[in-house]
Amino acid sequence: MTVDVRAVTESEFPDWLRALRTGFLRPPVVPDEDVADRLPHVDLARTLGAFDRDRAVATFRSFRQVVSTVGGGSLTADAITQVTVSPTHRRQGLLSRMMGADLAVAKERGDALATLIAAEYPIYGRFGFGPASWTTEWSVDLRRAGLDPRRSGRPGDGGRVDLADGDEIRKIGPDLHRRLAGVRAGVTDRTERGWAQGTGLGFQVDPWTEPYYAVYRSESGEPEGFVSYRSDDKWDDGKQPVNTATVRDLIAATPAAERALWLYLCSLDWVTTVRSGYRAPDDPLPELLPDPRAARAVSHADMLWVRVLDVPRLLEGRTYPVADALVLDVRDADGLAGGRFRLDASPEGATCVRTDASADLVLGVAELGTLAFGDHSAVRLARLGRVEEAVPGAAARAELLFRTALRPFSPDIF
Numbered sequence: 351m352t353v354d355v356r357a358v359t360e361s362e363f364p365d366w367l368r369a370l371r372t373g374f375l376r377p378p379v380v381p382d383e384d385v386a387d388r389l390p391h392v393d394l395a396r397t398l399g400a401f402d403r404d405r406a407v408a409t410f411r412s413f414r415q416v417v418s419t420v421g422g423g424s425l426t427a428d429a430i431t432q433v434t435v436s437p438t439h440r441r442q443g444l445l446s447r448m449m450g451a452d453l454a455v456a457k458e459r460g461d462a463l464a465t466l467i468a469a470e471y472p473i474y475g476r477f478g479f480g481p482a483s484w485t486t487e488w489s490v491d492l493r494r495a496g497l498d499p500r501r502s503g504r505p506g507d508g509g510r511v512d513l514a515d516g517d518e519i520r521k522i523g524p525d526l527h528r529r530l531a532g533v534r535a536g537v538t539d540r541t542e543r544g545w546a547q548g549t550g551l552g553f554q555v556d557p558w559t560e561p562y563y564a565v566y567r568s569e570s571g572e573p574e575g576f577v578s579y580r581s582d583d584k585w586d587d588g589k590q591p592v593n594t595a596t597v598r599d600l601i602a603a604t605p606a607a608e609r610a611l612w613l614y615l616c617s618l619d620w621v622t623t624v625r626s627g628y629r630a631p632d633d634p635l636p637e638l639l640p641d642p643r644a645a646r647a648v649s650h651a652d653m654l655w656v657r658v659l660d661v662p663r664l665l666e667g668r669t670y671p672v673a674d675a676l677v678l679d680v681r682d683a684d685g686l687a688g689g690r691f692r693l694d695a696s697p698e699g700a701t702c703v704r705t706d707a708s709a710d711l712v713l714g715v716a717e718l719g720t721l722a723f724g725d726h727s728a729v730r731l732a733r734l735g736r737v738e739e740a741v742p743g744a745a746a747r748a749e750l751l752f753r754t755a756l757r758p759f760s761p762d763i764f
């Protein structure tokens with residue numbers, strides 16, 4: 351009997367959730383509250399399942415997402431999430447079928463790109479995705495950081511840090527997140543539901559413990575950033591407090607807020623370690639410390655993956671720091687976005703059109719996704735043999751064109 355891949359109906363949604371939990375190694379029991387909480391926020395037409403004798407054995411969902419691009423613009427993306435194939439049906443092509451169906455519809459709809467956060471690195475390259483932003487997590491040993499323990503939690507710039515609650519974060523957070531998206535590429539929009547769930551409202555998959563919230567306000571009283579964090583409660587044999595404060599969310603719209611919130615976290619009494627959570631690799635945290643070596647990078651990995659669906663819209667949707675023109679021969683084995691394109695770019699704007707002119711650079715669609723937000727080096731990709739220079743020096747020119755001063759940051763996992 352064949353396995354049917356199609357959109358799920360409302361009555362099939364609980365069984366689809368059971369399959370999702372199975373794939374993500376969660377107990378395969380679906381509470382009614384979970385179904386009731388999710389259903390109003392899910393577009394069933396974009397919720398795919400594979401069914402074997404009416405039982406869901408694979409899950410795949412996409413939704414409309416807005417992603418910030420270089421220079422403060424944004425693009426609409428087909429965001430892919432909740433991808434699972436049950437262990438009984440793995441490696442039989444079900445992910446490939448669901449991905450093929452979803453990307454074809456996204457292309458038809460006119461989405462410039464598809465996005466996802468990959469559970470494992472090797473899964474998505476074959477579908478034309480490339481990692482477009484990276485993330486680093488630090489563990490800061492505050493006993494080695496060299497900060498003066500007498501320092502006050504009050505920033506020295508006339509601003510202030512105040513404790514807050516979830517209500518206040520739901521009020522001020524969305525605007526701060528939008529402001530962050532205006533200065534960093536790779537920020538994916540956070541929905542109202544995301545704000546509610548992230549502050550303890552609605553059904554929670556894991557038991558909720560209320561975090562601490564702190565808000566930084568500038569001298570004029572304007573909120574510029576917030577942090578939410580939790581701490582454990584540990585004392586060692588010498589009767590010394592040895593607690594770890596773990597950041598869940600730190601959204602700063604200005605460098606002043608970033609500095610103030612990190613220094614606030616690094617001055618908490620009883621706390622000896624701060625875990626930063628996933629940050630952009632160029633986060634200032636380590637160098638805010640008198641001894642930057644006290645901040646040890648405990649993870650560094652790919653974050654947001656991009657699958658280009660429309661080369662001109664992607665490349666015209668960002669700014670460029672220098673003026674140049676390059677002909678890119680984009681190879682796409684799935685026939686969705688490939689072709690030869692001439693990019694004419696300058697700090698004033700860019701155009702990208704199909705051309706018959708000979709190529710400067712030949713690259714796969716996944717490599718173009720990797721270059722899209724400025725977080726990777728075209729020269730390095732050429733050295734890796736993943737980008738081919740048809741004209742000597744083209745990779746170095748692409749490097750100058752695509753790279754950005756600030757690296758992209760993707761704070762939201764979806």
Ligand SMILES: CC(=O)SCCNC(=O)CCNC(=O)[C@H](O)C(C)(C)COP(=O)(O)OP(=O)(O)OC[C@H]1O[C@@H](n2cnc3c(N)ncnc32)[C@H](O)[C@@H]1OP(=O)(O)O
Pocket residue numbers: 373374430431432433434435436439440441442443444445446447466467468469470472473476
């Ligand atoms: C965006 C997200 O939701 S990320 C979450 C992804 N989900 C998970 O990691 C949950 C656990 N894993 C799974 O559910 C499944 O193994 C999936 C979804 C990753 C793959 O589903 P499958 O139906 O087995 O994939 P499918 O059979 O279509 O495989 C396509 C190709 O990818 C390869 N592939 C699939 N999964 C992996 C993997 N984890 N690592 C390396 N290669 C993989 C297959 O070998 C196959 O290669 P081939 O074309 O050369 O033969």
